Amino acid sequence: MRIALLTEGGYPYARGEGGAWCERLVRALPQHAYDVYALSRSPRTEAGGRVEVPPQVGQVRTERLWGEPPARPATGGRADRRARRAAFGWHFGDLAAALAGAPQRAGAGPTAARGRADRFAAGLYGLAETAAEFGGLPDLLRGEDALTALEAACRAPGVRPLLQDITVTELLAVAALLEHQLRPLSLPWYGPDALGSADVCHAVSGGPATLPGLLAKRFCGTPLIVTEYTVRVREALLAHRAAGLTPAVRALLGDYHRLLAGESYRQAALITPGSTHVRRWQERCGAPAERLRTVYPGMDAARFARAGEEAEAEAAAPAAHADPTVAWVGRAEPAKDLIALLHAFRTIRAEEPQARLRVFYAPATDERSAAYLGHCRTLAAQLFPDEAAHPHAVGENPVTFEEIGSPGAPEAADAYAAGDVVLLSSSAEGFPLSLVEAMFCGRPTVSTDVGAVREVIGGTGLIVPPRNPRALADATLQLLRGPERAARLGAAARERALALFTVSTCTRAFRDAYLSVVAHHPVPREPLHDASGAPRPFTTPAESLAPTTLTPCH
Incomplete structure (x- = not known):
């Protein structure tokens, strides 16, 4: 089985228990092949160096969520650039409206909480598809169109007074921070030579680490497991306060993290909180109880x-x-x-x-x-x-x-x-x-x-x-x-x-989790029928047809 390990600020960088438990997990399951997709959170993440990965790790790809974005220019001619800008404006408008809680566009469906989550998802995946078709988005996320969409969303009727009074300086701060958070949308990780070759994506933390997993599921049908040993939404809210961000900026970014967490929980085949404390937060953010399984961290x-x-x-x-x-x-x-x-x-x-x-x-x-x-x-x-x-x-x-x-x-x-x-x-x-x-x-x-x-x-x-x-x-x-x-x-x-x-208790739980998820959520790599319409045998594993709850034999 090939497992894509999605990390942020941890493995394979040698810093803290957040990376150490991943190292122990990978080494304890040598029967699986791992690829690591690591997001670097800050210069300090990389300062400690990288650990030497075991032989079962095939490739390690890293990208930074800090500093200047990597150069990924837009493709095509003037018409393509116009189409790219138009698509970006539409989809980022959806995302911004969801963050601000702006009313739905006419004819866009109900305006209940679920509608807001749907609008966030539509904007998120629309931006990813725009990046895949026309090239990376950092320039647009930092540009005038993004500021205009954010301002329009915050000034819309019915939005909280806190946001209606937002200043241009605050809008610039939100746009800059969102650009860092949304960098995974523009990464070249979603093809058959990368996440498309995995049998399962395992995001070992919430937040930005779940974004590549969400896109792998969207583009390639790869099932996603989300593991959280800390409450990433809460961590983000505390970090925003500690950084001295204004209430309006904290409100928009806080809703981004809540909506992203909710979408990752809805799309995950399995969610493994590290404690009941984390599980309660996840349920509050919309995690379905039937897909939650507590797995304590394995320590040496x-x-x-x-x-x-x-x-x-x-x-x-x-x-x-x-x-x-x-x-x-x-x-x-x-x-x-x-x-x-x-x-x-x-x-x-x-x-x-x-x-x-x-x-x-x-x-x-x-x-x-x-x-x-x-x-x-x-x-x-x-x-x-x-x-x-x-x-x-x-x-x-x-x-x-x-x-x-x-x-x-x-x-x-x-x-x-x-x-x-x-x-x-x-x-x-x-x-x-x-x-x-x-x-x-x-x-x-x-x-x-x-x-x-x-x-x-x-x-x-x-x-x-x-x-x-x-x-x-x-x-x-x-x-x-x-x-x-x-x-x-x-x-x-x-x-x-x-x-x-202990490590053995933790790794047994994840070994069983991988097998269960792959059995019930196989990646559709081959079409089920050939060109003439005849069924192709053996394209779907038999175990995928088994019910979720098996009746024991007597």
């Missing part, structure tokens, strides 16, 4: 085996430590709410004077993360002024900040093992990977109730409300003062992680 448990085995040995004779230690492990960024963590530890320290907090952080990848980490160091010095003379010296101060890979924690497993209790203090989370790693290490945990935390922990740790330092401190003190209970929770957490979150 072997990296944490030694720490887990040592935790089991400690659990045989639990005892309170002279210096009870609380550990936090992760990326230092505002959503992790290290501020609440530090205030919680001040309460812990007041009641347990020997307690220590070790903050293990991944190397900062941008100025924002570095600035946040510096702010947290300053706050720690203010909260513990009498003990801040040597803020990096383990054993001399109650709070230390240590980079993963330093002598105190050569590997992530060493960081988790350093804590009698591991905390997750986030104010927002998707799928909490660091929590699963702590579970693999057999550590008792206290976590805030955000994202998929409750689903992941499943009763094997303590959960408190987010942004509540007192609750975080009280729960942590319970485990520090009850080592027997902490040991039982840690052992149960390890068993749960090994049962649900």
Whole structure:
């Protein structure tokens, strides 16, 4: 089976768990042939380099969603250019009207929510067909026709007042950002030597990664699987706010992401959310329940085996430590709410004077993360002024900040093992990977109730409300003062992680998913009848005729 893996900002670039799970999936299924179609999200995506792909990966094609678009000039003479511009104006008008929620054109059908989704789809596929016939669209998407269509859609009667007052500067910002998002429409990926040769397209994230899959289904009949381990619509909305975009720009771009998500869910043969938390968002965006199948991410448990085995040995004779230690492990960024963590530890320290907090952080990848980490160091010095003379010296101060890979924690497993209790203090989370790693290490945990935390922990740790330092401190003190209970929770957490979150569990689910989708959605590569009208034998696999739900034999 040939599988087209559609990625954005992840595999085959060596950065983060988003690429690592794809690498593990591909290597675990050597019986399949893979092609990778990667969209690069930013220069930082490419900065870490590409991983060495295994032999079953036939080709890797990459395109950028940032910077200047690749040069793909329009084809044909003046008449073709006029036809291209006219087709673009019509289809982009549909897309813009759908984003703004403008009324339907006369005779275009109902104006209900479903009609808006249909109009978005008509504009999207119409633009793709225009690009296929006449050449790439970046120049038109950045041109005057696109601005005119956006302005007309926003000024139409019945549109939200927020959009009716949109300025030219805001329209320019929307057009520029849409050009980046819509670049996959112009890519040369939709022929028999590319996505047309695949048996199934697997988009390993939502958002732009689904666009090539939608077009492969449209042009080639290739079935699509959509996997999301984070809520891409929510991520986009938060990113727009963090970037300081105006409300009108956020409204148009937010509706673009919602409508794109809805179309990808309607067209997908199978949707695999990474948690019930993600599944709820998908259903809210129109994903049909009968095509949803939760598949947890497969993580490399072997990296944490030694720490887990040592935790089991400690659990045989639990005892309170002279210096009870609380550990936090992760990326230092505002959503992790290290501020609440530090205030919680001040309460812990007041009641347990020997307690220590070790903050293990991944190397900062941008100025924002570095600035946040510096702010947290300053706050720690203010909260513990009498003990801040040597803020990096383990054993001399109650709070230390240590980079993963330093002598105190050569590997992530060493960081988790350093804590009698591991905390997750986030104010927002998707799928909490660091929590699963702590579970693999057999550590008792206290976590805030955000994202998929409750689903992941499943009763094997303590959960408190987010942004509540007192609750975080009280729960942590319970485990520090009850080592027997902490040991039982840690052992149960390890068993749960090994049962649900390993590579083998994940890859078995996707192996079955590929076979099921291809069996019930075969790609129509050959016509069913020859030139004389006679049936062509063996053009449709027999298993495609089987019902969706098979009756077991007795």
